Amino acid sequence: MAVPVLPESAPFTPMQRAWLNGFFAGMLNVDSAPIDSFAAPSIPVAAEPVVVEDFPWHDPALALDERLKLADGRPPERVMMAAMAQLDCGACGYLCKTYAEAVFGGEESDLTKCTPGGRETARKLKELVAARKSSPVKTNGSVAVVDKSSHGRANPFRAPLLRSESLNRPGSAKDVRMVALSLKGSGLSYEVGDALGVFPENDPELVEAIIKAMGARGDEWVPIPGGSCIHLYEALTNHYVITKIGDDFASLMAAHATTESEAATLRTLVEDDAEGIPAHWDVLDVLEQFPSARPPLGEMVGALSSLQPRLYSISSSLKAFPDEVHLTVGVVRYEQGGRRRRGVASNFLAETLRPRLKASVFVHTSPGFRLPADDGAPVVMIGPGTGVAPFRAFLQDRASSGAKGRNWLFFGDQRSETDYLYRDEIETYRAVGLLTRLDLAFSRDQAEKVYVQHKMRESAAELWSWLEAGAHVYVCGDARKMALDVDFALREIVADQGRMSADAAKEYLKTMSQSGRYQRDVY
Structure with a gap:
């Protein structure tokens, strides 16, 4: 019996494609299947058991040293995975496993994206990457093919805001919203337990303040990830992280600081693994504290990390609200360094977005968080x-x-x-x-x-x-x-x-x- 298998154009790595083909063959209890494309002739091969890799360190309750011990002897990308916070929270734009693989393969150079892991994770990744560079391993260089006919992370749907309702009563110390977005016409579907990926926009006030501190107007042309160029204002609003900085940005500022004391301070922040760059610093903090450091605009924005989508647990069922998706958003606001700070995604959803304005979204499936198949189960x-x-x-x-x-x-x-x-x-x-x-x-x-x-x-x-x-x-x-x-x-x-x-x-x-x-x- 011939079994349909994934074509070469499917958006998977060769290893993933081979695993899935083997899984389908095993599921249908066959020991031969075409392996090149749907139209390829059957090639008899010996059936082999599918081995599902386990990740014993993938537990947020474990300390970093415990996780690394469990990953000892595994391939370097798995050791890098063990250095992550093990939450699969999506704040970095990946899952723990895929972030580690992107760092290992060289597709991702920012080692500070694991926010829950903080400085501890960033330091360990820096150490592991340095060790890898001393003994490089070749990668297959495969590139996933994205299906542009449907909406996903690479092709998000522009969802109009329907309503944003406060869930707290007057007098609360918190601001939590029920945010409802329309999925009408998107073709998107989800199951309860899934998450919604939201591409946020940065706070317009912070963007304006940064442009002013840069000595720019906002209409200058600067590069964005992917190779094209757009106006500075749009780049800082939609494409780059401006609420925190990494080593690349600090190093660039140090190299262009004309005051030696400023350059020395910046270099120390980059080189001191124990202290490092203060976690609460944003781009405006650095520009204001180091006024002699002004690299060219293109280089400055290019040294920033790419703005990543945020994942929110979906708060609705399509059975109850067809064509809608609801989120429960805790709005982050706090005072730091004499300035009002705002959470990027939560304030975008709660403040910047208005009814009928749109947010770029995609569904992130969560097969490990599902209601029981038996509807009689407690x-x-x-x-x-x-x-x-x-x-x-x-x-x-x-x-x-x-x-x-x-x-x-x-x-x-x-x-x-x-x-x-x-x-x-x-x-x-x-x-x-x-x-x-x-x-x-x-x-x-x-x-x-x-x-x-x-x-x-x-x-x-x-x-x-x-x-x-x-x-x-x-x-x-x-x-x-x-x-x-x-x-x-x-x-x-x-x-x-x-x-x-x-x-x-x-x-x-x-x-x-x-x-x-x-x-x-x-x-």
Whole structure:
């Protein structure tokens, strides 16, 4: 039996294409398949088992040295992957694995894109890249072919803003929005659990201030990634990172500083791995603090990192909102160095974008964060703050499909009066019985702070009974604190209620994870 296989023009590397061809052949239980194109004649080959590579270090709970130890002996691109924060958050424009492969292959030179990993990751990548340069390895140089007939990361859809609604009540210390975009006419589809990639634009006020500090007008022609040239204002607005700087930019500024003290300070910042460039510095900070450093405009913008899309957990189901996609956006604003700072993507969505104006978007599929195939399976959702985003989508989906499985939501935030996100929807789901159980943890409603993990421990016996009944557990939110605390609480509950050792409890959750019953969307 001949099996269709991926053509050479498919947007995969040769290794990926070979793996997928083997997978399809194995799935259909055949031992021969054409290997060159859909029209190629069958060539008998011996069937070989498909080996799926495991990444034991791909766990954000592990420290860097632990991850590197687990990757010891693996190919250099896998060691680079182990240096990442293991969140697959998409802030860098890649996943941990693909970012490492891009750095290893030379397609990506910016080693500071792993924001959650911070300086620790950047230093380790710098060390690994230096080691690789001393013993270079050739790459196959393959280039993925992009299908321009459909919308994706390389061909995003221009989605009009439908509405942006505040989810906080007056008096809140936060600003969280429900942002609804139209997908009408895009051909895009998504499943609950997926993320939406958004190409943001930089804050117009910051762009104007940087142009002024550069001594420019904004209509000068400068290069952008890909080789073309556009006006400086547009380049700084749409193509480059201006809210942080890397070694390339600092080195260029040092080389052009006419005041030796400024040049020396800049060189020290680049060379000092322990301290490095202050994480909060943006381009305007550097221009203002080092006025003698003024490289040519083209070189200056060329030394900046490319602006990457941000991934947001989708907060809606197409079953409930056809042709729409909803996001839950926590708007970032803070004071630093006497200036108001703004998060790039969150302020673009909440402030710059207006109804009918458009954002460039694409769907980022998340096959590892899916509702159970059995709609009768119980579901436990743990998502404080904006971590509730995918669970709003889960509940919409289960309500629309008439799923019979029980649903339990743990949600929390600062104050119940001002920060109970999607209050009316959640309370309605509880009233009609879709939410079998709802546990709320508002940390600042009482003297002692209460978080979702505290509520989990209070309900340990019932939570254990749900686990034993086959419940699927989902966690969404901050990886560095909340997700670790939740994981630790789960281990304690399993060990105590299941009367097992700590190691056995850890293995219990590992087995749940491997079977798809314990899934996390953390950042």
